[in-house]
Amino acid sequence: xxxxxxxxxxxxxxxxxxxxxxxxxxxxxxxxxxxxxxxxxxxxxxxxxxxxxxxxxxxxxxxxxxxxxxxxxxxxxxxxxxxxxxxxxxxxxxxxxxxxxxxxxxxxxxxxxxxxxxxxxxxxxxxxxxxxxxxxxxxxxxxxxxxxxxxxxxxxxxxxxxxxxxxxxxxxxxxx
Amino acid sequence: xxxxxxxxxxxxxxxxxxxxxxxxxxxxxxxxxxxxxxxxxxxxxxxxxxxxxxxxxxxxxxxxxxxxxxxxxxxxxxxxxxxxxxxxxxxxxxxxxxxxxxxxxxxxxxxxxxxxxxxxxxxxxxxxxxxxxxxxxxxxxxxxxxxxxxxxxxxxxxxxxxxxxxxxxxxxxxxxxxxxxxxxxxxxxxxxxxxxxxxxxxxxxxxxxxxxxxxxxxxxxxxxxxxxxxxxxxxxxxxxxxxxxxxxxxxxxxxxxxxxxxxxxxxxxxxxxxxxxxxxxxxxxxxxxxxxxxxxxxxxxxxxxxxxxxxxxxxxxxxxxxxxxxxxxxxxxxxxxxxxxxxxxxxxxxxxxxxxxxxxxxxxxxxxxxxxxxxxxxxxxxxxxxxxxxxxxxxxxxxxxxxxxxxxxxxxxxxxxxxxxxxxxxxxxxxxxx
Numbered sequence: 142x143x144x145x146x147x148x149x150x151x152x153x154x155x156x157x158x159x160x161x162x163x164x165x166x167x168x169x170x171x172x173x174x175x176x177x178x179x180x181x182x183x184x185x186x187x188x189x190x191x192x193x194x195x196x197x198x199x200x201x202x203x204x205x206x207x208x209x210x211x212x213x214x215x216x217x218x219x220x221x222x223x224x225x226x227x228x229x230x231x232x233x234x235x236x237x238x239x240x241x242x243x244x245x246x247x248x249x250x251x252x253x254x255x256x257x258x259x260x261x262x263x264x265x266x267x268x269x270x271x272x273x274x275x276x277x278x279x280x281x282x283x284x285x286x287x288x289x290x291x292x293x294x295x296x297x298x299x300x301x302x303x304x305x306x307x308x309x310x311x312x313x314x315x316x317x
Numbered sequence: 318x319x320x321x322x323x324x325x326x327x328x329x330x331x332x333x334x335x336x337x338x339x340x341x342x343x344x345x346x347x348x349x350x351x352x353x354x355x356x357x358x359x360x361x362x363x364x365x366x367x368x369x370x371x372x373x374x375x376x377x378x379x380x381x382x383x384x385x386x387x388x389x390x391x392x393x394x395x396x397x398x399x400x401x402x403x404x405x406x407x408x409x410x411x412x413x414x415x416x417x418x419x420x421x422x423x424x425x426x427x428x429x430x431x432x433x434x435x436x437x438x439x440x441x442x443x444x445x446x447x448x449x450x451x452x453x454x455x456x457x458x459x460x461x462x463x464x465x466x467x468x469x470x471x472x473x474x475x476x477x478x479x480x481x482x483x484x485x486x487x488x489x490x491x492x493x494x495x496x497x498x499x500x501x502x503x504x505x506x507x508x509x510x511x512x513x514x515x516x517x518x519x520x521x522x523x524x525x526x527x528x529x530x531x532x533x534x535x536x537x538x539x540x541x542x543x544x545x546x547x548x549x550x551x552x553x554x555x556x557x558x559x560x561x562x563x564x565x566x567x568x569x570x571x572x573x574x575x576x577x578x579x580x581x582x583x584x585x586x587x588x589x590x591x592x593x594x595x596x597x598x599x600x601x602x603x604x605x606x607x608x609x610x611x612x613x614x615x616x617x618x619x620x621x622x623x624x625x626x627x628x629x630x631x632x633x634x635x636x637x638x639x640x641x642x643x644x645x646x647x648x649x650x651x652x653x654x655x656x657x658x659x660x661x662x663x664x665x666x667x668x669x670x671x672x673x674x675x676x677x678x679x680x681x682x683x684x685x686x687x688x689x690x691x692x693x694x695x696x697x698x699x700x701x702x703x704x705x706x707x708x709x710x711x712x713x714x715x716x717x718x719x720x721x722x723x724x725x726x727x728x729x730x731x732x733x734x735x736x737x738x739x740x741x742x743x744x745x746x747x748x749x750x751x
Contacts, residue, residue, distance in 0.1 A: 258483035
């Protein structure tokens with residue numbers, strides 16, 4: 142061999158151990174990936190909901206990806222109170238318009254999952270506490286959301302998430 | 318390692334000699350928890366809790382393995398299979414109550430074991446590794462207990478799983494995908510339940526492995542003792558067997574009395590009625606709390622209600638909760654006093670009791686609803702908790718004048734007794750100090 146001290150054995154050693162290392166890492170991939178959501182879980186990714194029976198001031202809980210979705214028909218007063226807020230003062234600044242579909246700002250569609258640690262906030266069901274801002278109240282750790290489901294008080298960092306949705310007709314909304 | 322005067326294993330029966338030559342396992346046990354392990358002669362009952370924790374682990378493994386023979390880890394039938402165990406399986410009610418209350422007993426003895434360590438500064442050199450491994454065991458225990466609580470798939474199980482995996486979503490950038498990966502979905506469901514069951518079965522054996530390392534590390538310097546003075550001579554020690562096997566046996570009797578009282582007379586005392594309602598992903602129980610042994614940490618999590626500088630409140634709460642345990646890893650280096658035992662540290666002792674009260678207050682607030690005045694009390698108590706470890710302990714260590722230590726363990730035990738004869742190896746000085 143050449144006089145630089147590198148022997149054939151060294152090359153074989155490094156090549157063999159590197160190859161085994163790459164193989165070991167490659168074998169890890171399926172072991173980690175198997176824990177991610179499986180195909181059937183991902184497949185349940187859209188749902189259609191009839192909203193014709195929801196009167197202004199009412200809300201329903203639907204299910205999307207096995208999680209609750211709040212569909213709320215806002216009253217004009219609720220829209221007004223949401224618009225009256227200085228957006229810059231919010232923890233997660235967003236207007237009601239940005240959170241709803243143009244021309245259908247009365248339909249507030251959000252996940253019913255508190256952005257703190259994932260409890261279902263109260264306020265969608267009949268007679269439930271809506272919190273001091275008239276939207277939703279999470280009983281777990283005391284987060285309070287306003288009528289645009291924006292975080293106003295408590296530990297949650299974000300507004301209630303608006304899931305991707307579109308109106309198939311005036312009375313049917315498709316979520317996902 | 319052991320002290321030079323440790324008894325040597327000398328099997329007399331030819332079969333035992335034969336085994337000892339091929340695989341010296343009986344010798345290993347003899348040296349670990351038998352007559353071959355010299356232990357300080359002055360251990361008090363606070364030294365029972367290590368053995369009790371080991372017993373609790375065995376109890377959990379035995380009851381857990383048989384429960385797994387009847388339980389079905391499927392979101393559709395898990396709740397019913399637990400009811401099946403309670404109603405139909407022979408002795409199923411007893412086994413399940415034994416397992417559920419066994420977890421509480423395990424935490425009671427482990428918390429006592431940890432606070433014993435705080436008071437007697439058991440974490441100090443040369444025993445840092447024992448302490449570090451102990452903290453690892455505690456973290457594994459918490460993970461195991463949490464996943465076990467999810468298995469009955471009641472309301473508290475489900476929402477506990479959601480909230481605890483939600484902690485990981487607080488991590489910037491990778492948080493939400495990490496939570497989805499942990500759950501195998503967007504909310505707890507069959508995938509999560511199955512993997513929790515698998516890990517709940519695995520982790521106790523991992524704990525067993527770390528306990529072996531914990532005891533191995535313990536046997537290098539040998540056990541500490543209430544004076545904190547190291548063993549100097551043979552008269553300072555007695556063999557573990559029969560002296561401490563007997564003492565631990567007595568403690569075990571008390572442990573079993575408390576345990577049986579819980580299992581047979583108040584099996585649901587420490588549980589939540591909500592967990593007898595099947596999991597409902599659309600409705601969160603009004604008052605959601607973890608099991609009692611997580612309350613102090615849960616209170617710290619909830620204490621952060623507004624953003625701190627650029628860190629959102631949610632992330633801050635999660636960081637604080639994990640830090641509350643991780644700070645224990647630094648304890649051997651935060652407490653710089655050369656004196657170990659709290660008996661000889663008057664100032665340290667006061668702050669030790671303040672910490673005990675602080676943790677009890679945190680525990681109470683963690684179990685209370687998320688409203689005033691509990692939120693404010695948790696905030697003050699959380700602050701004090703970190704203040705204790707990060708500020709008070711280092712300061713106390715540097716300004717405190719400890720009380721005089723006894724020359725040896727033997728002197729501490731016999732020195733005040735005028736009629737007692739000290740062992741010959743003890744120097745003749747040892748004046749009786751008042």
